[in-house]
Amino acid sequence: MTKAAAPIECAWLLAEPGTAPARANVRIEFGGSHIASVDPLPTPPVGPRRMALPALANAHDHARTFRSATLGAFGQPLESWLPFLGVLPGVDPYLCAATSFARSVRHGVTNLVVHYTRVQGGMPYVDEALAVARAARDVGVHIGFAVAMRDRHGIGLCDDATVLAALRPTLREPVQQRLAVRPLPPTEHLAVVEALALALAAEPGLADHSTLQYGPAGVQWCSTPLLESIAAASHASGRPVHMHLLETKYQREWADHAHPQGIVKYLDQIGLLSPRLTLAHCAWARADELALLAERGVTIAVNTSSNLGLKSGIAPVPEMLRQGCRVAMGLDGMAFNEDDDALHEMRLAFALHRGWGFDSGMSPAQLWAFAAQNGLRSVLGAAAETTTCGVLKPGAAADLLVLDWNALDDDPLFDDTDPLHLLLARGRGLHIQDVVAAGCTVVRNGVVTGIDEPALRAELLARTRSALAAAPGFAAWRRQIGEMAEDLGPFYRSQGFGLCC
Numbered sequence: 268m269t270k271a272a273a274p275i276e277c278a279w280l281l282a283e284p285g286t287a288p289a290r291a292n293v294r295i296e297f298g299g300s301h302i303a304s305v306d307p308l309p310t311p312p313v314g315p316r317r318m319a320l321p322a323l324a325n326a327h328d329h330a331r332t333f334r335s336a337t338l339g340a341f342g343q344p345l346e347s348w349l350p351f352l353g354v355l356p357g358v359d360p361y362l363c364a365a366t367s368f369a370r371s372v373r374h375g376v377t378n379l380v381v382h383y384t385r386v387q388g389g390m391p392y393v394d395e396a397l398a399v400a401r402a403a404r405d406v407g408v409h410i411g412f413a414v415a416m417r418d419r420h421g422i423g424l425c426d427d428a429t430v431l432a433a434l435r436p437t438l439r440e441p442v443q444q445r446l447a448v449r450p451l452p453p454t455e456h457l458a459v460v461e462a463l464a465l466a467l468a469a470e471p472g473l474a475d476h477s478t479l480q481y482g483p484a485g486v487q488w489c490s491t492p493l494l495e496s497i498a499a500a501s502h503a504s505g506r507p508v509h510m511h512l513l514e515t516k517y518q519r520e521w522a523d524h525a526h527p528q529g530i531v532k533y534l535d536q537i538g539l540l541s542p543r544l545t546l547a548h549c550a551w552a553r554a555d556e557l558a559l560l561a562e563r564g565v566t567i568a569v570n571t572s573s574n575l576g577l578k579s580g581i582a583p584v585p586e587m588l589r590q591g592c593r594v595a596m597g598l599d600g601m602a603f604n605e606d607d608d609a610l611h612e613m614r615l616a617f618a619l620h621r622g623w624g625f626d627s628g629m630s631p632a633q634l635w636a637f638a639a640q641n642g643l644r645s646v647l648g649a650a651a652e653t654t655t656c657g658v659l660k661p662g663a664a665a666d667l668l669v670l671d672w673n674a675l676d677d678d679p680l681f682d683d684t685d686p687l688h689l690l691l692a693r694g695r696g697l698h699i700q701d702v703v704a705a706g707c708t709v710v711r712n713g714v715v716t717g718i719d720e721p722a723l724r725a726e727l728l729a730r731t732r733s734a735l736a737a738a739p740g741f742a743a744w745r746r747q748i749g750e751m752a753e754d755l756g757p758f759y760r761s762q763g764f765g766l767c768c
């Protein structure tokens with residue numbers, strides 16, 4: 268069980284990095300899930316130096332435990348990478364989610380979106396979603412749980428028959444069997460959300476740790492009737508919507524062919540663009556599309572490492588900022604070192620987007636809004652507007668990180684070195700000692716307090732290995748996914764891929 272956090276005394280406080288200067292020698296006290304006071308100390312606290320700063324938010328993730336290279340998908344672009352997520356039989360959803368959340372929170376994230384696209388199966392969807400919500404409660408994080416919805420194009424970006432025809436004949440039947448979508452009517456997708464809402468409210472502690480959302484997979488994977496129903500349901504219920512958009516150049520090609528009047532205009536026409544919507548990626552969005560997203564108050568979750576790891580590209584973040592978009596950081600389960608390190612992710616995003624030479628495309632204050640503040644809208648929905656988050660001051664949410672400053676600042680020479688510069692230059696998850704979420708200590712001395720993470724990880728590995736041994740068909744399927752990846756290359760590279768769909 269997580270416990271209410273004791274007061275924290277630290278050598279440095281970054282109350283709002285990039286906006287307010289660091290303060291030396293501070294004591295933070297908590298009152299329930301909020302910060303009660305932040306007061307100066309007359310002398311430096313005894314013991315090793317520590318730094319406190321607000322916790323980070325992850326505006327796009329999927330709560331997957333097993334990482335890309337483990338699954339054999341290293342170096343695959345998104346289109347051939349996606350099938351690799353199915354190389355394992357379904358295993359216990361609580362174990363998967365709890366170990367994923369534990370890794371996230373140890374690396375600095377207390378609020379995250381779970382776009383639950385990888386269903387383990389073996390139980391009704393609502394029961395599986397409840398297991399994920401219990402994992403969030405036990406670890407002590409808050410999740411935006413987006414119920415994944417997809418009713419077409421199971422195998423690729425366009426209709427199944429077209430993609431199947433591009434595969435070698437021996438693959439067509441197994442691929443269709445495993446990946447083709449059996450579409451449900453929109454009402455059934457929405458009924459799952461309503462059933463889950465009731466179930467979350469019925470079990471103590473779950474609603475405090477999860478915000479229910481609609482999670483259409485992407486425009487190429489959802490029919491217009493489904494997207495229209497989601498838009499109407501979100502408008503009526505106020506629940507957020509979370510969706511991928513324009514992640515790869517092939518999705519751009521498909522979008523331009525399928526929606527020649529503009530895919531973002533299309534989303535606007537069907538009523539999906541609103542402050543309730545978060546769009547993951549938008550790596551291939553154009554300036555006029557970004558302008559419309561900004562006008563409608565949509566949040567864009569940029570996944571820098573994921574876009575590099577899956578060879579998707581580099582999102583036009585400076586242009587997004589110029590257009591006035593709300594841009595938030597996502598990790599997408601694909602941090603650069605496959606470790607969910609949010610501090611490292613923040614640095615990588617800054618390095619890529621701050622501008623070259625004397626140009627400035629992103630300021631430290633904008634970086635902080637990106638990494639810690641804007642994502643809360645994606646996780647919490649409208650509740651983020653009434654909560655002060657991503658800043659440490661009385662009345663704000665008590666979500667913070669305590670870093671081992673002696674380890675980070677291990678070669679000090681000057682008294683006036685800005686602690687923010689050290690944080691942005693070298694801060695990593697391994698420097699995080701303690702994490703407080705909603706006023707509770709959820710990580711102490713680098714160890715997750717609410718669950719036995721090493722034991723759960725060991726159990727998950729053992730169960731997954733025995734599930735693989737008991738399902739010999741997965742070895743053949745794994746080989747076929749590799750063959751499919753070989754065949755998808757020429758298909759997507761072929762000139763005018765978008766025209767054939």
Ligand SMILES: [Zn+2]
Nearest residue numbers: 327511547599
């Ligand atoms: Zn994603």
